[in-house]
Amino acid sequence: MEFKKEDENYVYELIGRNVKKYRKLKGWTQEKLAEEINYSLSFISGIESAYHQTFSLGAIWRISIVLGVEFYKLCEDDTITTNKKYINYKCNKCNTETKIPIRIAKHFKYLYEMAGNQHLPQFECTSCDGQFIPTEPMDF
Secondary structure (H helix, E strand, O other): OOOOOOOOOHHHHHHHHHHHHHHHHOOOOHHHHHHHHOOOHHHHHHHHOOOOOOOOHHHHHHHHHHHOOOHHHHHOOOOOOOOOOEEEEEEOOOOOEEEEEHHHHHHHHHHHHHOOOOOOOOEEOOOOOOEEEEOOHHHO
C-alpha cells in the first residue's frame, strides 16, 4: 500500500521504507536489528511493512544510531525526482570542467557517508594529478 503525501500515514510508510533500505545495506536481518535496539521482531516487521503502524521518534532515533545513519536520512524521500541530471565538477589544479550524472555522484556521496567521510565526493582528474570538486555543492 502506498500513501499520498497529504495522508498522515505517508511518513510511517516513508520511514519504514528507509529503515528497511538502510538495514539491508548494512547486511542485517530484521532479527538482528530488533536485537540491536532491544525491540521485538514484530515491532521491526511492523515498521517495515506497508501498513500503517505508529512508532515513537525515540524508537526511530535508536534505529538510526544502531544503523549508523543520520536521523534525517530515515525521513528523506528519495523517490522525489529532480530536473537536474548532472552535477558540475571542476579540477582544483588544471580547471578542467566536467559533468557527472547526479545519480552517480549521490551514490558516491552515500558511500562516503557510510565510511564516515562527511566530505562531498571528489574524483581524480585524468588530465593532471588534481581532484574534481563539485562547483555547486548545494546540488547534493
